[in-house]
Amino acid sequence: MIVLASASPRRQELLRNAGISFVVQAADISETPRAGEPPHALAERLAREKARAVFLTRPNDVVLGADTIVIVDGQILGKPQDGIDAVRMLRLLSGRSHQVVTGVCLKGPQGLEDTRSETTLVSMAALTEEAIRSYIATGEPMDKAGAYAIQGIASRWISSIAGDYFNVVGLPVAMIYSMLRECGAI
DSSP, rough: OOOEOOOOOOHHHHHHHHTOOEEEOOOOOOOOOOOOOOOHHHHHHHHHHHHHHHHHHHHHHHEEEEEEEEETTEEOOOOSSSSSHHHHHHHHHSSEEEEEEEEEOOOOOOOEEEEEEEEEEEEEEEOOOHHHHHHHHSSGGGGGGOOOOOTTGGGGGEEEEEEEEHHHTTOOOHHHHHHHHHHOOO
């Protein structure tokens, strides 16, 4: 059995669309970065901690943990804490390119622990203050890394991407499929 250690509806939809059978058991861990922790290391550590936390209660299953962050100028942008934080993030991303990194960990029986990350470069058009305020009023950015959803309203501002689109949504599906095949889970 594959267990997704996330309550994210986007991650669930991506796995379902890829034909991967799974159950959900969300992990409850602190997502606070450690002092001086590099962005890729943070995404991978959080994915690993989520997978390990759920594996403790599901030791016969393969647990998939994931964490997505946005990086601009070396600064890590997670989910906004409130509307003011969302405004700050969207101003930082406006008219620029940034990286979206998703850390992924498979944890399973017989010592299985495979942790990797995927990076996608995203370019966003310049946003007016009115566009930012209007977007935040929709509520869409509030539970998304970097305060935007590429598959939602914010799609109108994405001028280009280099890499895995699904990674930006929340899961690098092709990489996960390959990892699951390598460990024999599918």
